[in-house]
Amino acid sequence: MEYIQQLFVQIFGSEWGVMLFLVAKNVSLIFAIVMPLLIGVAYLTYAERKIIAAMQVRVGPNRVTFFGISWLRGWGQPIADAVKAMMKEIVIPTGANKFLFILAPIITIAPALAAWAVVPFSAEMVLADINAGLLYILAMTSLGVYGVILAGWASNSKYAFLGAMRSAAQVVSYELAMGFALVCVLMMSQSLNLGDIVKGQQGDSLLSWYFIPLFPMFLVYVISGVAETNRAPFDVAEGESEIVAGFHVDYSGMAFTVFFLAEYANMILIATLTSLMFLGGWLPPLNFELLTMIPGFIWLLLKIAFVLFCFLWFRATFPRYRYDQIMRLGWKVFIPITLVWIFVLGGIMQLPESTLELFPLNIWF
Amino acid sequence: MIFQDIVFYFFATVLIVSALGVITARNPVYSALLLVLSFVTCAGLWLLLEAEFLAITLVLVYVGAVMVLFLFVVMMLDINLDQLREGFWKWFPFGALLALVLVAEMTMVLMNGQFSLDQIPSPPAQAADYSNTKELGRLIYTEYVYAFELAAVLLLVAMVSAIALALRQRTDKRSPDPSKQVAVRSEDRLRIVSMPTEKKE
Numbered sequence: 023m024e025y026i027q028q029l030f031v032q033i034f035g036s037e038w039g040v041m042l043f044l045v046a047k048n049v050s051l052i053f054a055i056v057m058p059l060l061i062g063v064a065y066l067t068y069a070e071r072k073i074i075a076a077m078q079v080r081v082g083p084n085r086v087t088f089f090g091i092s093w094l095r096g097w098g099q100p101i102a103d104a105v106k107a108m109m110k111e112i113v114i115p116t117g118a119n120k121f122l123f124i125l126a127p128i129i130t131i132a133p134a135l136a137a138w139a140v141v142p143f144s145a146e147m148v149l150a151d152i153n154a155g156l157l158y159i160l161a162m163t164s165l166g167v168y169g170v171i172l173a174g175w176a177s178n179s180k181y182a183f184l185g186a187m188r189s190a191a192q193v194v195s196y197e198l199a200m201g202f203a204l205v206c207v208l209m210m211s212q213s214l215n216l217g218d219i220v221k222g223q224q225g226d227s228l229l230s231w232y233f234i235p236l237f238p239m240f241l242v243y244v245i246s247g248v249a250e251t252n253r254a255p256f257d258v259a260e261g262e263s264e265i266v267a268g269f270h271v272d273y274s275g276m277a278f279t280v281f282f283l284a285e286y287a288n289m290i291l292i293a294t295l296t297s298l299m300f301l302g303g304w305l306p307p308l309n310f311e312l313l314t315m316i317p318g319f320i321w322l323l324l325k326i327a328f329v330l331f332c333f334l335w336f337r338a339t340f341p342r343y344r345y346d347q348i349m350r351l352g353w354k355v356f357i358p359i360t361l362v363w364i365f366v367l368g369g370i371m372q373l374p375e376s377t378l379e380l381f382p383l384n385i386w387f
Numbered sequence: 388m389i390f391q392d393i394v395f396y397f398f399a400t401v402l403i404v405s406a407l408g409v410i411t412a413r414n415p416v417y418s419a420l421l422l423v424l425s426f427v428t429c430a431g432l433w434l435l436l437e438a439e440f441l442a443i444t445l446v447l448v449y450v451g452a453v454m455v456l457f458l459f460v461v462m463m464l465d466i467n468l469d470q471l472r473e474g475f476w477k478w479f480p481f482g483a484l485l486a487l488v489l490v491a492e493m494t495m496v497l498m499n500g501q502f503s504l505d506q507i508p509s510p511p512a513q514a515a516d517y518s519n520t521k522e523l524g525r526l527i528y529t530e531y532v533y534a535f536e537l538a539a540v541l542l543l544v545a546m547v548s549a550i551a552l553a554l555r556q557r558t559d560k561r562s563p564d565p566s567k568q569v570a571v572r573s574e575d576r577l578r579i580v581s582m583p584t585e586k587k588e
Contacts, residue, residue, distance in 0.1 A: 041390040122416075153518045157443040164451025168423070171455065175416065175462045183462075190459050194452055214520055350565060 023047075051149050055138050063286040064100035070334050072096070077338040110275035115177060118272065122176035127273070127280035130169025134287040137162035141294055142217040144304045144318040155216040156204055159295060160197075163250065166288060167193040170252075170259065170269045173281070177272040185268025188345065189259035193250055195352040200246040202360035203239040207232060207299045209367050220303035228307040233300040238363055240300045242356050244329070247292035248336060249348065251285060255340035256348055289333055290326065297325035395435055402428040419458045426450050440519040 030046070031039035068083065075082030086098035114123055140155040142148035152158065167190055174186020208214055210232055211222035223231045233240040249256040260268040270281045297303060302325075304318025343351070405428065408421040426449050433442035500506065527535050 037389065122420075152439065154439050154443050154520055157440070157447060157520075161443050161446040161451060164447060164455075167451075167455055168458075171458055171462070172420075187459065187463075190455055194455055197452070214518075346562070347565060 048149070052139075055149060056135055059135070059138065059287060059290065060283070062290060063283050064104065066286050066290065066330065067103070067282075068096070068100045069330075070337075071099075073331065073334045074338045077335070104279070107276050107279040112275040112277045113272075115179070115272050117178040119176040119178065122172050123272075124277070126169045126173035126176055127277050127284070128169075129172060130166055131280050131284040131287065133162045133165040134284045134291060137291055140216060141291075141298070142220065142303070143322060145217070145221075147319070148217060151215070151217060154214045156208060156214040156219070159216075160201060160204065163288070163291070164193075164197055166284065169281070169284070173273065174269040177269075179272055181265040181267075181271045182269050184265045185259045185271070189252060189269060192252070192256065192259065192348060192352070195349060196246040196249040196356075199242055199352060199356035199360055200250060202357065202364060203236075203243040203246065204299070206236050206239045206360070206363055206367055209364070209371065210236065216298055220298055220305065223302045224305060226309050228302060231300065231302040231305070236300065236363075236367075238359055240296075242360055243300065244296055244332070246352075246356065247296065248333065249352070251288045251292055253285070253289065253333060254337040255343050257342065258345050258348065289330065293326045293329035293333065294322075296329050297322060301325045301329075391435065395432070398428045398431045398435070401425075402432065415461045415464070416458065419454065419461050422457075423450055423454050426454065437513065438519060440523055 027040070027043045030043035033039065034042050072082040082096065083099040084096045086096065086102045087094045088098050114120055137159050139150045140148065140152055140158050142151070170189040170193075171186045174182045174184075174189075177183070207219060211219040213219060213222065225231075228234075252259045258264075258268075260270075265271070270278055273281060302321075304322045306313040306316065306318075306321050402425050405421045405425040409418050409425065412418045412421060426445060430442040430445045430450075433439075433445065496502075
């Protein structure tokens with residue numbers, strides 16, 4: 023690293039060299055995050071098809087393989103799907119607003135990838151270690167809905183527009199509950215930095231992770247996360263039985279695939295945030311010699327995989343919500359729960375030290 | 388010229404162009420989207436000023452929530468541009484007068500030397516672990532707590548009254564009540580009778 027910086031300084035002069043070195047370093051780090059993420063997205067689609075198939079006693083994709091190796095059957099499916107999507111024509115409807123029609127999928131995937139800038143993968147591994155990490159994440163996830171609205175409007179189709187309206191109302195309502203759940207997390211950790219939030223959960227065992235003292239918030243966050251990513255059982259924005267395919271009904275080829283990628287990237291993001299904020303991030307479940315030897319990154323991956331499995335499990339298990347019930351759940355159930363919990367938590371935090379020590383709660387506060 | 392200057396001028400240009408676009412674009416959806424763009428670039432400028440909390444809150448509140456609803460409404464309106472432009476020249480003198488008054492007022496405030504560069508020293512640079520959010524929170528909840536609570540109550544009143552104005556109780560609707568639906572017991576609805584099998588003659 024030092025050597026490369028020296029090289030940049032020699033070529034571009036001391037002022038520009040340092041700046042350009044920082045830009046080049048960050049761009050390569052961004053690639054190092056985004057590339058595995060996109061591969062993860064591709065294989066998440068494969069995992070989804072396989073897991074749901076297993077739950078429904080089917081086989082799932084089992085044909086495409088690499089170089090004819092028989093025990094890799096099915097593993098080539100995401101690659102084949104990607105190639106197929108790239109080969110297909112992108113049809114732009116005549117009545118569509120061409121510029122916004124093309125812009126919409128880009129706006130959908132950009133925040134889904136940008137949010138990863140502040141996600142810590144272990145105690146040291148983080149691209150941007152900023153103070154207001156949690157706020158940044160909230161801001162980025164709230165931008166994703168623009169793509170959906172624009173896609174629905176630019177398609178100039180009633181089905182697409184209905185899907186967009188449903189999605190906009192749903193995402194805005196669940197963002198509130200999500201934000202309030204995160205307020206509880208930051209009250210516990212007294213920091214907006216994601217790395218510090220994980221460090222605040224450090225303890226002897228998994229009992230000190232935030233999902234125990236904040237259990238209702240954990241549930242609210244996961245369910246709002248499912249609603250926020252427009253996944254089943256909250257996928258009324260797509261609602262193929264009512265409005266064909268919702269906001270992306272007019273999209274084809276790679277443009278559709280970008281929406282698809284964004285949905286799965288958002289799923290992975292929500293799973294990562296859940297594991298960072300409630301499930302102890304890179305911390306092992308027990309402070310045990312054998313378990314602490316495993317690198318934190320592996321623990322984080324295991325937790326992400328678990329939450330993602332739950333996401334797929336929900337999709338295979340629950341029927342789709344009715345739209346008015348989605349709204350009722352968001353506004354009349356989740357927001358009151360979170361508001362009450364914020365007050366309770368604030369009250370507990372204000373208790374004098376001696377009372378906290380008497381309480382059984384003192385292992386958490 | 389250093390790197391930060393380039394970033395500043397880039398953001399400033401985008402901000403001005405997009406803000407002009409908001410009032411000149413013919414399509415109201417474009418106007419709303421350009422407003423989103425100007426909010427985001429404005430947040431970028433605030434980040435350059437090391438006001439990260441305000442910058443991110445701007446994106447979170449205005450871009451993430453307010454403008455989504457704005458766009459939502461604008462997309463559903465059926466706007467006839469010819470009708471909108473009908474009274475343009477009739478109202479032009481009035482608008483021009485308002486603009487003039489605004490410019491005069493701003494000149495009086497900004498040009499009297501109170502805000503000139505030598506009056507306001509540039510703030511000292513903060514250490515890397517300085518938390519903008521904590522400082523703001525401390526100020527809001529200690530020194531300015533009354534003003535803050537007053538603003539909160541004002542917003543709450545506005546919210547409640549908006550809902551009260553728009554609320555319409557209809558008696559002819561038949562919407563399902565989920566709590567009643569959940570409370571249904573099978574004994575109330577379903578009667579199982581045992582019938583003897585009929586014999587074939």
